[in-house]
Amino acid sequence: MMFFVLSKIFWAIFTPLTFISLLICGGFVMRRFTWGQRVMGTGIALLVLCGFFPVGHNLLVYQEARYPVMTALPAHVDGVIILGAAIDFKKSLAWGQGQLNEHASRVTEMIFLMQHYPKAKIVFTGGNGKYEKSLSSEAVELDKLLKHLGFDTSRIIYEGESRNTFENMNLSKEKLHPQKGEIWLLVTSAFHMQRSVETFVSNGWDVIPYPAGYLTEGDYKLIPNFEVLTNMYKLQIAAKEMIGIMAYHLSGKIKSNETIDPLPVSSDASGHSSSRQGR
Structure with missing residues:
Protein backbone atom coordinates (compact mmCIF):
# COMPACT_ATOMS: atom_id res chain seq x y z
CA MET A 1 0.00 0.00 0.00
CA MET A 2 2.80 2.42 0.94
CA PHE A 3 4.60 1.82 -2.37
CA PHE A 4 1.40 2.53 -4.29
CA VAL A 5 0.71 5.80 -2.44
CA LEU A 6 4.32 7.02 -2.67
CA SER A 7 4.47 6.21 -6.37
CA LYS A 8 1.33 8.27 -7.00
CA ILE A 9 2.70 11.24 -5.02
CA PHE A 10 6.10 11.04 -6.73
CA TRP A 11 4.57 10.90 -10.19
CA ALA A 12 2.22 13.81 -9.46
CA ILE A 13 5.30 15.98 -8.85
CA PHE A 14 7.67 14.59 -11.45
CA THR A 15 5.30 14.31 -14.41
CA PRO A 16 7.49 16.04 -17.05
CA LEU A 17 5.23 19.02 -17.76
CA THR A 18 4.46 19.54 -14.06
CA PHE A 19 8.14 19.34 -13.11
CA ILE A 20 9.16 21.75 -15.88
CA SER A 21 6.39 24.16 -14.83
CA LEU A 22 7.59 24.02 -11.22
CA LEU A 23 11.14 24.84 -12.34
CA ILE A 24 9.98 27.83 -14.39
CA CYS A 25 7.56 29.17 -11.78
CA GLY A 26 9.92 28.55 -8.87
CA GLY A 27 12.81 30.14 -10.72
CA PHE A 28 10.67 33.13 -11.67
CA VAL A 29 9.67 33.71 -8.03
CA MET A 30 13.33 33.53 -6.96
CA ARG A 31 14.73 35.33 -10.01
CA ARG A 32 16.48 37.99 -7.93
CA PHE A 33 18.95 35.28 -6.99
CA THR A 34 21.41 33.91 -9.52
CA TRP A 35 20.41 30.33 -8.77
CA GLY A 36 16.75 31.25 -9.31
CA GLN A 37 17.55 32.57 -12.77
CA ARG A 38 19.42 29.38 -13.56
CA VAL A 39 16.53 27.22 -12.39
CA MET A 40 14.09 29.21 -14.54
CA GLY A 41 16.48 29.01 -17.51
CA THR A 42 16.78 25.26 -17.06
CA GLY A 43 13.00 24.92 -17.04
CA ILE A 44 12.60 27.00 -20.19
CA ALA A 45 15.35 25.03 -21.96
CA LEU A 46 13.67 21.74 -21.02
CA LEU A 47 10.31 23.04 -22.22
CA VAL A 48 11.77 23.96 -25.61
CA LEU A 49 13.74 20.71 -25.91
CA CYS A 50 10.92 18.39 -24.87
CA GLY A 51 8.10 20.42 -26.42
CA PHE A 52 9.50 21.07 -29.87
CA PHE A 53 11.79 18.07 -30.35
CA PRO A 54 10.64 14.41 -30.53
CA VAL A 55 12.42 13.38 -27.32
CA GLY A 56 9.43 11.46 -25.96
CA HIS A 57 8.76 9.88 -29.34
CA ASN A 58 12.29 8.52 -29.58
CA LEU A 59 12.18 7.16 -26.04
CA LEU A 60 8.95 5.33 -26.91
CA VAL A 61 10.49 3.94 -30.11
CA TYR A 62 13.30 2.48 -28.01
CA GLN A 63 10.88 1.02 -25.47
CA GLU A 64 8.57 -0.45 -28.10
CA ALA A 65 11.46 -2.12 -29.93
CA ARG A 66 12.53 -4.05 -26.81
CA TYR A 67 10.33 -7.01 -27.77
CA PRO A 68 9.31 -7.33 -31.45
CA VAL A 69 5.76 -8.00 -32.56
CA LEU A 83 -2.87 -6.57 -18.34
CA GLY A 84 -5.45 -3.84 -17.80
CA ALA A 85 -5.33 -0.13 -18.74
CA ALA A 86 -7.32 -0.48 -21.98
CA ILE A 87 -10.54 0.79 -20.37
CA ASP A 88 -11.07 4.45 -19.48
CA PHE A 89 -12.42 3.62 -16.05
CA LYS A 90 -13.72 7.05 -14.99
CA LYS A 91 -15.52 7.74 -18.28
CA SER A 92 -17.00 4.25 -18.33
CA LEU A 93 -18.53 4.87 -14.90
CA ALA A 94 -19.60 8.42 -15.73
CA TRP A 95 -21.48 7.54 -18.91
CA GLY A 96 -22.54 3.98 -18.24
CA GLN A 97 -20.80 2.76 -21.39
CA ALA A 104 -7.48 -0.85 -26.79
CA SER A 105 -5.27 -3.28 -28.75
CA ARG A 106 -4.81 -5.20 -25.51
CA VAL A 107 -8.51 -6.09 -25.71
CA THR A 108 -8.69 -6.70 -29.46
CA GLU A 109 -5.67 -9.03 -29.29
CA MET A 110 -7.25 -10.79 -26.31
CA ILE A 111 -10.30 -11.53 -28.46
CA PHE A 112 -8.09 -12.86 -31.27
CA LEU A 113 -6.13 -15.08 -28.87
CA MET A 114 -9.34 -16.41 -27.32
CA GLN A 115 -10.36 -17.64 -30.75
CA HIS A 116 -6.90 -18.89 -31.68
CA TYR A 117 -6.46 -20.89 -28.46
CA PRO A 118 -9.94 -22.25 -27.61
CA LYS A 119 -8.63 -24.41 -24.73
CA ALA A 120 -6.29 -21.89 -23.11
CA LYS A 121 -7.07 -20.03 -19.89
CA ILE A 122 -7.81 -16.37 -20.61
CA VAL A 123 -7.04 -14.01 -17.75
CA PHE A 124 -7.74 -10.27 -17.62
CA THR A 125 -6.21 -8.41 -14.69
CA GLY A 126 -7.15 -4.82 -13.89
CA GLY A 127 -8.62 -2.93 -10.94
CA ASN A 128 -9.21 0.82 -10.82
CA GLY A 129 -5.67 2.11 -10.22
CA LYS A 130 -6.85 4.69 -7.67
CA TYR A 131 -6.43 5.31 -3.95
CA GLU A 132 -10.09 4.96 -3.13
CA LYS A 133 -12.14 1.79 -3.07
CA SER A 134 -14.72 1.38 -5.81
CA LEU A 135 -17.71 -0.85 -6.37
CA SER A 136 -16.46 -1.38 -9.91
CA SER A 137 -13.15 -2.13 -11.60
CA GLU A 138 -11.67 -2.25 -15.06
CA ALA A 139 -12.34 -5.98 -15.11
CA VAL A 140 -16.03 -5.41 -14.36
CA GLU A 141 -16.34 -2.67 -16.98
CA LEU A 142 -14.63 -4.81 -19.64
CA ASP A 143 -16.97 -7.70 -18.89
CA LYS A 144 -19.96 -5.38 -19.34
CA LEU A 145 -18.56 -4.07 -22.62
CA LEU A 146 -17.86 -7.50 -24.08
CA LYS A 147 -21.31 -8.77 -23.12
CA HIS A 148 -22.84 -5.65 -24.66
CA LEU A 149 -21.04 -6.52 -27.91
CA GLY A 150 -22.38 -10.07 -27.80
CA PHE A 151 -19.29 -11.96 -26.64
CA ASP A 152 -19.47 -14.99 -24.39
CA THR A 153 -17.23 -14.03 -21.45
CA SER A 154 -17.61 -17.28 -19.51
CA ARG A 155 -14.06 -18.33 -20.44
CA ILE A 156 -12.45 -15.17 -19.11
CA ILE A 157 -11.00 -15.27 -15.60
CA TYR A 158 -11.14 -11.76 -14.14
CA GLU A 159 -8.87 -10.30 -11.48
CA GLY A 160 -10.24 -6.91 -10.47
CA GLU A 161 -8.28 -5.82 -7.39
CA SER A 162 -4.85 -4.95 -8.82
CA ARG A 163 -3.73 -1.33 -9.16
CA ASN A 164 -0.32 -1.65 -10.82
CA THR A 165 1.84 -4.09 -12.76
CA PHE A 166 3.25 -5.84 -9.70
CA GLU A 167 -0.24 -6.41 -8.31
CA ASN A 168 -1.36 -7.65 -11.75
CA PRO A 178 0.80 -21.21 -12.60
CA GLN A 179 3.08 -24.25 -12.73
CA LYS A 180 6.66 -24.58 -13.92
CA GLY A 181 6.73 -25.63 -17.55
CA GLU A 182 3.38 -24.07 -18.44
CA ILE A 183 3.35 -21.75 -21.44
CA TRP A 184 1.75 -18.35 -20.87
CA LEU A 185 1.44 -15.41 -23.24
CA LEU A 186 1.67 -11.98 -21.61
CA VAL A 187 -0.32 -9.30 -23.44
CA THR A 188 0.31 -5.61 -22.84
CA SER A 189 1.29 -2.51 -24.79
CA ALA A 190 4.72 -2.65 -26.41
CA PHE A 191 6.16 0.26 -24.40
CA HIS A 192 5.08 -1.43 -21.16
CA MET A 193 6.39 -4.89 -22.02
CA GLN A 194 9.87 -4.69 -20.48
CA ARG A 195 8.65 -3.85 -16.98
CA SER A 196 5.86 -6.41 -17.26
CA VAL A 197 8.05 -9.29 -18.44
CA GLU A 198 10.75 -8.57 -15.85
CA THR A 199 8.15 -8.38 -13.08
CA PHE A 200 6.56 -11.70 -14.02
CA VAL A 201 9.72 -13.68 -14.84
CA SER A 202 11.78 -12.47 -11.88
CA ASN A 203 8.94 -13.51 -9.55
CA GLY A 204 8.78 -17.04 -10.92
CA TRP A 205 6.14 -16.80 -13.64
CA ASP A 206 7.66 -17.58 -17.04
CA VAL A 207 5.89 -15.79 -19.86
CA ILE A 208 6.22 -15.16 -23.59
CA PRO A 209 5.82 -11.45 -24.44
CA TYR A 210 2.98 -10.62 -26.83
CA PRO A 211 3.14 -6.86 -27.53
CA ALA A 212 -0.30 -5.44 -28.31
CA GLY A 213 -0.54 -1.82 -29.36
CA TYR A 214 2.05 0.72 -30.45
CA LEU A 215 2.18 4.49 -29.99
CA THR A 216 4.84 5.07 -32.68
CA GLU A 217 5.64 3.82 -36.17
CA GLY A 218 9.01 2.52 -34.97
CA ASP A 219 11.15 5.20 -36.64
CA TYR A 220 13.44 7.59 -34.78
CA LYS A 221 12.99 11.28 -35.58
CA LEU A 222 15.37 14.23 -35.26
CA ILE A 223 13.54 17.14 -36.89
CA PRO A 224 11.81 19.58 -34.50
CA ASN A 225 8.09 20.21 -34.90
CA PHE A 226 5.25 22.24 -33.44
CA GLU A 227 3.28 19.30 -32.02
CA VAL A 228 4.02 20.41 -28.47
CA LEU A 229 1.13 18.63 -26.75
CA THR A 230 1.82 15.37 -28.59
CA ASN A 231 5.54 15.57 -27.80
CA MET A 232 4.87 16.17 -24.11
CA TYR A 233 2.26 13.41 -23.99
CA LYS A 234 4.69 10.87 -25.45
CA LEU A 235 7.40 12.04 -23.06
CA GLN A 236 5.02 11.57 -20.13
CA ILE A 237 4.31 7.95 -21.11
CA ALA A 238 7.97 7.12 -21.77
CA ALA A 239 9.21 8.83 -18.60
CA LYS A 240 6.61 7.07 -16.43
CA GLU A 241 7.74 3.72 -17.79
CA MET A 242 11.43 4.48 -17.22
CA ILE A 243 10.79 5.64 -13.66
CA GLY A 244 8.56 2.60 -13.08
CA ILE A 245 11.31 0.19 -14.13
CA MET A 246 13.83 1.90 -11.83
CA ALA A 247 11.37 1.96 -8.93
CA TYR A 248 10.56 -1.74 -9.36
CA HIS A 249 14.25 -2.63 -9.29
CA LEU A 250 14.94 -0.46 -6.24
CA SER A 251 11.92 -1.79 -4.33
CA GLY A 252 12.65 -5.43 -5.16
CA LYS A 253 9.50 -5.95 -7.20
CA ILE A 254 11.82 -6.90 -10.04
CA LYS A 255 14.19 -9.28 -8.30
CA SER A 256 17.19 -9.10 -10.61
CA ASN A 257 19.53 -6.38 -11.85
CA GLU A 258 20.28 -8.38 -14.98
CA THR A 259 18.35 -8.37 -18.24
CA ILE A 260 15.67 -11.04 -18.04
CA ASP A 261 14.97 -13.09 -21.12
CA PRO A 262 11.43 -14.43 -21.58
CA LEU A 263 10.56 -17.90 -22.80
CA PRO A 264 11.27 -18.57 -26.48
CA VAL A 265 8.36 -19.32 -28.78
CA SER A 266 7.98 -23.10 -28.94
CA SER A 267 6.96 -24.97 -32.07
CA ASP A 268 4.74 -28.00 -32.55
CA ALA A 269 5.92 -31.52 -33.20
CA SER A 270 6.43 -30.86 -36.91
CA GLY A 271 8.72 -27.95 -36.12
CA HIS A 272 6.31 -25.21 -37.10
CA SER A 273 4.66 -22.48 -35.10
CA SER A 274 1.22 -21.11 -35.82
CA SER A 275 1.16 -18.04 -38.04
CA ARG A 276 -0.78 -14.82 -37.53
CA GLN A 277 -1.17 -14.37 -41.26
CA GLY A 278 -4.63 -14.58 -42.69
CA ARG A 279 -6.39 -12.97 -39.74
Whole structure:
Protein backbone atom coordinates (compact mmCIF):
# COMPACT_ATOMS: atom_id res chain seq x y z
CA MET A 1 0.00 0.00 0.00
CA MET A 2 2.80 2.42 0.94
CA PHE A 3 4.60 1.82 -2.37
CA PHE A 4 1.40 2.53 -4.29
CA VAL A 5 0.71 5.80 -2.44
CA LEU A 6 4.32 7.02 -2.67
CA SER A 7 4.47 6.21 -6.37
CA LYS A 8 1.33 8.27 -7.00
CA ILE A 9 2.70 11.24 -5.02
CA PHE A 10 6.10 11.04 -6.73
CA TRP A 11 4.57 10.90 -10.19
CA ALA A 12 2.22 13.81 -9.46
CA ILE A 13 5.30 15.98 -8.85
CA PHE A 14 7.67 14.59 -11.45
CA THR A 15 5.30 14.31 -14.41
CA PRO A 16 7.49 16.04 -17.05
CA LEU A 17 5.23 19.02 -17.76
CA THR A 18 4.46 19.54 -14.06
CA PHE A 19 8.14 19.34 -13.11
CA ILE A 20 9.16 21.75 -15.88
CA SER A 21 6.39 24.16 -14.83
CA LEU A 22 7.59 24.02 -11.22
CA LEU A 23 11.14 24.84 -12.34
CA ILE A 24 9.98 27.83 -14.39
CA CYS A 25 7.56 29.17 -11.78
CA GLY A 26 9.92 28.55 -8.87
CA GLY A 27 12.81 30.14 -10.72
CA PHE A 28 10.67 33.13 -11.67
CA VAL A 29 9.67 33.71 -8.03
CA MET A 30 13.33 33.53 -6.96
CA ARG A 31 14.73 35.33 -10.01
CA ARG A 32 16.48 37.99 -7.93
CA PHE A 33 18.95 35.28 -6.99
CA THR A 34 21.41 33.91 -9.52
CA TRP A 35 20.41 30.33 -8.77
CA GLY A 36 16.75 31.25 -9.31
CA GLN A 37 17.55 32.57 -12.77
CA ARG A 38 19.42 29.38 -13.56
CA VAL A 39 16.53 27.22 -12.39
CA MET A 40 14.09 29.21 -14.54
CA GLY A 41 16.48 29.01 -17.51
CA THR A 42 16.78 25.26 -17.06
CA GLY A 43 13.00 24.92 -17.04
CA ILE A 44 12.60 27.00 -20.19
CA ALA A 45 15.35 25.03 -21.96
CA LEU A 46 13.67 21.74 -21.02
CA LEU A 47 10.31 23.04 -22.22
CA VAL A 48 11.77 23.96 -25.61
CA LEU A 49 13.74 20.71 -25.91
CA CYS A 50 10.92 18.39 -24.87
CA GLY A 51 8.10 20.42 -26.42
CA PHE A 52 9.50 21.07 -29.87
CA PHE A 53 11.79 18.07 -30.35
CA PRO A 54 10.64 14.41 -30.53
CA VAL A 55 12.42 13.38 -27.32
CA GLY A 56 9.43 11.46 -25.96
CA HIS A 57 8.76 9.88 -29.34
CA ASN A 58 12.29 8.52 -29.58
CA LEU A 59 12.18 7.16 -26.04
CA LEU A 60 8.95 5.33 -26.91
CA VAL A 61 10.49 3.94 -30.11
CA TYR A 62 13.30 2.48 -28.01
CA GLN A 63 10.88 1.02 -25.47
CA GLU A 64 8.57 -0.45 -28.10
CA ALA A 65 11.46 -2.12 -29.93
CA ARG A 66 12.53 -4.05 -26.81
CA TYR A 67 10.33 -7.01 -27.77
CA PRO A 68 9.31 -7.33 -31.45
CA VAL A 69 5.76 -8.00 -32.56
CA MET A 70 5.00 -11.72 -32.52
CA THR A 71 4.61 -12.97 -36.10
CA ALA A 72 4.65 -16.70 -35.25
CA LEU A 73 2.52 -18.01 -32.42
CA PRO A 74 3.29 -21.03 -30.22
CA ALA A 75 1.46 -24.17 -31.30
CA HIS A 76 0.11 -24.53 -27.76
CA VAL A 77 -0.28 -22.25 -24.75
CA ASP A 78 -1.70 -23.02 -21.33
CA GLY A 79 -2.92 -19.51 -20.78
CA VAL A 80 -3.01 -15.88 -21.87
CA ILE A 81 -2.80 -13.06 -19.35
CA ILE A 82 -3.88 -9.59 -20.41
CA LEU A 83 -2.87 -6.57 -18.34
CA GLY A 84 -5.45 -3.84 -17.80
CA ALA A 85 -5.33 -0.13 -18.74
CA ALA A 86 -7.32 -0.48 -21.98
CA ILE A 87 -10.54 0.79 -20.37
CA ASP A 88 -11.07 4.45 -19.48
CA PHE A 89 -12.42 3.62 -16.05
CA LYS A 90 -13.72 7.05 -14.99
CA LYS A 91 -15.52 7.74 -18.28
CA SER A 92 -17.00 4.25 -18.33
CA LEU A 93 -18.53 4.87 -14.90
CA ALA A 94 -19.60 8.42 -15.73
CA TRP A 95 -21.48 7.54 -18.91
CA GLY A 96 -22.54 3.98 -18.24
CA GLN A 97 -20.80 2.76 -21.39
CA GLY A 98 -17.51 0.92 -21.74
CA GLN A 99 -14.94 3.42 -23.00
CA LEU A 100 -11.78 2.07 -24.62
CA ASN A 101 -8.63 4.21 -24.77
CA GLU A 102 -5.42 4.26 -26.84
CA HIS A 103 -4.40 0.90 -25.36
CA ALA A 104 -7.48 -0.85 -26.79
CA SER A 105 -5.27 -3.28 -28.75
CA ARG A 106 -4.81 -5.20 -25.51
CA VAL A 107 -8.51 -6.09 -25.71
CA THR A 108 -8.69 -6.70 -29.46
CA GLU A 109 -5.67 -9.03 -29.29
CA MET A 110 -7.25 -10.79 -26.31
CA ILE A 111 -10.30 -11.53 -28.46
CA PHE A 112 -8.09 -12.86 -31.27
CA LEU A 113 -6.13 -15.08 -28.87
CA MET A 114 -9.34 -16.41 -27.32
CA GLN A 115 -10.36 -17.64 -30.75
CA HIS A 116 -6.90 -18.89 -31.68
CA TYR A 117 -6.46 -20.89 -28.46
CA PRO A 118 -9.94 -22.25 -27.61
CA LYS A 119 -8.63 -24.41 -24.73
CA ALA A 120 -6.29 -21.89 -23.11
CA LYS A 121 -7.07 -20.03 -19.89
CA ILE A 122 -7.81 -16.37 -20.61
CA VAL A 123 -7.04 -14.01 -17.75
CA PHE A 124 -7.74 -10.27 -17.62
CA THR A 125 -6.21 -8.41 -14.69
CA GLY A 126 -7.15 -4.82 -13.89
CA GLY A 127 -8.62 -2.93 -10.94
CA ASN A 128 -9.21 0.82 -10.82
CA GLY A 129 -5.67 2.11 -10.22
CA LYS A 130 -6.85 4.69 -7.67
CA TYR A 131 -6.43 5.31 -3.95
CA GLU A 132 -10.09 4.96 -3.13
CA LYS A 133 -12.14 1.79 -3.07
CA SER A 134 -14.72 1.38 -5.81
CA LEU A 135 -17.71 -0.85 -6.37
CA SER A 136 -16.46 -1.38 -9.91
CA SER A 137 -13.15 -2.13 -11.60
CA GLU A 138 -11.67 -2.25 -15.06
CA ALA A 139 -12.34 -5.98 -15.11
CA VAL A 140 -16.03 -5.41 -14.36
CA GLU A 141 -16.34 -2.67 -16.98
CA LEU A 142 -14.63 -4.81 -19.64
CA ASP A 143 -16.97 -7.70 -18.89
CA LYS A 144 -19.96 -5.38 -19.34
CA LEU A 145 -18.56 -4.07 -22.62
CA LEU A 146 -17.86 -7.50 -24.08
CA LYS A 147 -21.31 -8.77 -23.12
CA HIS A 148 -22.84 -5.65 -24.66
CA LEU A 149 -21.04 -6.52 -27.91
CA GLY A 150 -22.38 -10.07 -27.80
CA PHE A 151 -19.29 -11.96 -26.64
CA ASP A 152 -19.47 -14.99 -24.39
CA THR A 153 -17.23 -14.03 -21.45
CA SER A 154 -17.61 -17.28 -19.51
CA ARG A 155 -14.06 -18.33 -20.44
CA ILE A 156 -12.45 -15.17 -19.11
CA ILE A 157 -11.00 -15.27 -15.60
CA TYR A 158 -11.14 -11.76 -14.14
CA GLU A 159 -8.87 -10.30 -11.48
CA GLY A 160 -10.24 -6.91 -10.47
CA GLU A 161 -8.28 -5.82 -7.39
CA SER A 162 -4.85 -4.95 -8.82
CA ARG A 163 -3.73 -1.33 -9.16
CA ASN A 164 -0.32 -1.65 -10.82
CA THR A 165 1.84 -4.09 -12.76
CA PHE A 166 3.25 -5.84 -9.70
CA GLU A 167 -0.24 -6.41 -8.31
CA ASN A 168 -1.36 -7.65 -11.75
CA MET A 169 1.27 -10.35 -11.44
CA ASN A 170 0.95 -11.10 -7.74
CA LEU A 171 -2.84 -11.27 -7.45
CA SER A 172 -3.18 -13.25 -10.68
CA LYS A 173 -0.51 -15.66 -9.47
CA GLU A 174 -2.43 -16.20 -6.22
CA LYS A 175 -5.61 -16.85 -8.18
CA LEU A 176 -4.17 -19.15 -10.88
CA HIS A 177 -1.15 -20.89 -9.31
CA PRO A 178 0.80 -21.21 -12.60
CA GLN A 179 3.08 -24.25 -12.73
CA LYS A 180 6.66 -24.58 -13.92
CA GLY A 181 6.73 -25.63 -17.55
CA GLU A 182 3.38 -24.07 -18.44
CA ILE A 183 3.35 -21.75 -21.44
CA TRP A 184 1.75 -18.35 -20.87
CA LEU A 185 1.44 -15.41 -23.24
CA LEU A 186 1.67 -11.98 -21.61
CA VAL A 187 -0.32 -9.30 -23.44
CA THR A 188 0.31 -5.61 -22.84
CA SER A 189 1.29 -2.51 -24.79
CA ALA A 190 4.72 -2.65 -26.41
CA PHE A 191 6.16 0.26 -24.40
CA HIS A 192 5.08 -1.43 -21.16
CA MET A 193 6.39 -4.89 -22.02
CA GLN A 194 9.87 -4.69 -20.48
CA ARG A 195 8.65 -3.85 -16.98
CA SER A 196 5.86 -6.41 -17.26
CA VAL A 197 8.05 -9.29 -18.44
CA GLU A 198 10.75 -8.57 -15.85
CA THR A 199 8.15 -8.38 -13.08
CA PHE A 200 6.56 -11.70 -14.02
CA VAL A 201 9.72 -13.68 -14.84
CA SER A 202 11.78 -12.47 -11.88
CA ASN A 203 8.94 -13.51 -9.55
CA GLY A 204 8.78 -17.04 -10.92
CA TRP A 205 6.14 -16.80 -13.64
CA ASP A 206 7.66 -17.58 -17.04
CA VAL A 207 5.89 -15.79 -19.86
CA ILE A 208 6.22 -15.16 -23.59
CA PRO A 209 5.82 -11.45 -24.44
CA TYR A 210 2.98 -10.62 -26.83
CA PRO A 211 3.14 -6.86 -27.53
CA ALA A 212 -0.30 -5.44 -28.31
CA GLY A 213 -0.54 -1.82 -29.36
CA TYR A 214 2.05 0.72 -30.45
CA LEU A 215 2.18 4.49 -29.99
CA THR A 216 4.84 5.07 -32.68
CA GLU A 217 5.64 3.82 -36.17
CA GLY A 218 9.01 2.52 -34.97
CA ASP A 219 11.15 5.20 -36.64
CA TYR A 220 13.44 7.59 -34.78
CA LYS A 221 12.99 11.28 -35.58
CA LEU A 222 15.37 14.23 -35.26
CA ILE A 223 13.54 17.14 -36.89
CA PRO A 224 11.81 19.58 -34.50
CA ASN A 225 8.09 20.21 -34.90
CA PHE A 226 5.25 22.24 -33.44
CA GLU A 227 3.28 19.30 -32.02
CA VAL A 228 4.02 20.41 -28.47
CA LEU A 229 1.13 18.63 -26.75
CA THR A 230 1.82 15.37 -28.59
CA ASN A 231 5.54 15.57 -27.80
CA MET A 232 4.87 16.17 -24.11
CA TYR A 233 2.26 13.41 -23.99
CA LYS A 234 4.69 10.87 -25.45
CA LEU A 235 7.40 12.04 -23.06
CA GLN A 236 5.02 11.57 -20.13
CA ILE A 237 4.31 7.95 -21.11
CA ALA A 238 7.97 7.12 -21.77
CA ALA A 239 9.21 8.83 -18.60
CA LYS A 240 6.61 7.07 -16.43
CA GLU A 241 7.74 3.72 -17.79
CA MET A 242 11.43 4.48 -17.22
CA ILE A 243 10.79 5.64 -13.66
CA GLY A 244 8.56 2.60 -13.08
CA ILE A 245 11.31 0.19 -14.13
CA MET A 246 13.83 1.90 -11.83
CA ALA A 247 11.37 1.96 -8.93
CA TYR A 248 10.56 -1.74 -9.36
CA HIS A 249 14.25 -2.63 -9.29
CA LEU A 250 14.94 -0.46 -6.24
CA SER A 251 11.92 -1.79 -4.33
CA GLY A 252 12.65 -5.43 -5.16
CA LYS A 253 9.50 -5.95 -7.20
CA ILE A 254 11.82 -6.90 -10.04
CA LYS A 255 14.19 -9.28 -8.30
CA SER A 256 17.19 -9.10 -10.61
CA ASN A 257 19.53 -6.38 -11.85
CA GLU A 258 20.28 -8.38 -14.98
CA THR A 259 18.35 -8.37 -18.24
CA ILE A 260 15.67 -11.04 -18.04
CA ASP A 261 14.97 -13.09 -21.12
CA PRO A 262 11.43 -14.43 -21.58
CA LEU A 263 10.56 -17.90 -22.80
CA PRO A 264 11.27 -18.57 -26.48
CA VAL A 265 8.36 -19.32 -28.78
CA SER A 266 7.98 -23.10 -28.94
CA SER A 267 6.96 -24.97 -32.07
CA ASP A 268 4.74 -28.00 -32.55
CA ALA A 269 5.92 -31.52 -33.20
CA SER A 270 6.43 -30.86 -36.91
CA GLY A 271 8.72 -27.95 -36.12
CA HIS A 272 6.31 -25.21 -37.10
CA SER A 273 4.66 -22.48 -35.10
CA SER A 274 1.22 -21.11 -35.82
CA SER A 275 1.16 -18.04 -38.04
CA ARG A 276 -0.78 -14.82 -37.53
CA GLN A 277 -1.17 -14.37 -41.26
CA GLY A 278 -4.63 -14.58 -42.69
CA ARG A 279 -6.39 -12.97 -39.74
